[in-house]
Amino acid sequence: MLVSANTSVLTEKSQKRVDYLQWSDYFMAIAFLSAMRSKDPNSQVGACVVNKEKKIVGIGYNGMPNGCSDDDLPWNREADNILDTKYPYVCHAEMNAILNKNSADLKDCTIYVALFPCNECAKLIIQSGIKEIVYLSDKYHNDYKMVASRQLLDMAGVKYRQHIPQHSQILIDFDSINIPVGKHHKEPKSVSSP
Numbered sequence: 698m699l700v701s702a703n704t705s706v707l708t709e710k711s712q713k714r715v716d717y718l719q720w721s722d723y724f725m726a727i728a729f730l731s732a733m734r735s736k737d738p739n740s741q742v743g744a745c746v747v748n749k750e751k752k753i754v755g756i757g758y759n760g761m762p763n764g765c766s767d768d769d770l771p772w773n774r775e776a777d778n779i780l781d782t783k784y785p786y787v788c789h790a791e792m793n794a795i796l797n798k799n800s801a802d803l804k805d806c807t808i809y810v811a812l813f814p815c816n817e818c819a820k821l822i823i824q825s826g827i828k829e830i831v832y833l834s835d836k837y838h839n840d841y842k843m844v845a846s847r848q849l850l851d852m853a854g855v856k857y858r859q860h861i862p863q864h865s866q867i868l869i870d871f872d873s874i875n876i877p878v879g880k881h882h883k884e885p886k887s888v889s890s891p
């Protein structure tokens with residue numbers, strides 16, 4: 698299902714929109730929006746750290762370290778020499794979101810991330826005090842890094858759960874703000890709200 702900001706399902710009584718984004722779709726969408734900044738040609742990963750008050754306290758995406766040119770470093774997945782691949786160099790989205798934090802600490806926060814965290818990110822997550830991971834894809838589930846990651850997270854009591862989005866796509870329409878009053882698309886009353 699595709700939703701856009703200019704689609705409004707209006708309730709008869711209050712006229713309040715009821716098809717607004719749920720919190721978890723909202724934070725995951727912010728992680729995915731952040732991932733759109735990534736230069737990685739294969740996996741663009743975004744992460745968003747949220748505190749107990751549902752405030753965003755850190756955002757990041759996978760990219761080369763500050764001051765290290767992403768034109769000069771390799772983006773290959775495979776090469777005869779591992780040093781000619783991206784893996785030894787790229788900073789993971791979770792690392793950047795944690796290091797970009799704008800609060801004193803990340804105690805009891807939740808991290809929303811596009812891809813299940815690897816073992817190195819699991820260590821950072823644990824040490825930062827984050828207590829929950831919400832991920833979308835687990836495409837490398839059987840890789841030893843994810844096996845080690847789950848082992849560490851289980852030992853440290855960090856919870857993790859897969860996010861099942863209510864909408865498979867979310868459209869951002871910059872024109873929607875200019876739609877005149879009363880011209881917003883109204884869904885039929887029979888449509889059930891999420």
Ligand SMILES: Nc1ccn([C@H]2C[C@H](O)[C@@H](COP(=O)(O)O)O2)c(=O)n1
Pocket residue numbers: 737739740741742758759760774783787788789790791812813814815818
């Ligand atoms: N939880 C993760 C896992 C991976 N990344 C980054 C590291 C690479 O830039 C890319 C994975 O590339 P692939 O092996 O799929 O070609 O994603 C991350 O940021 N967070």
Ligand SMILES: [Zn+2]
Pocket residue numbers: 789791814815816817818819
């Ligand atoms: Zn990682």
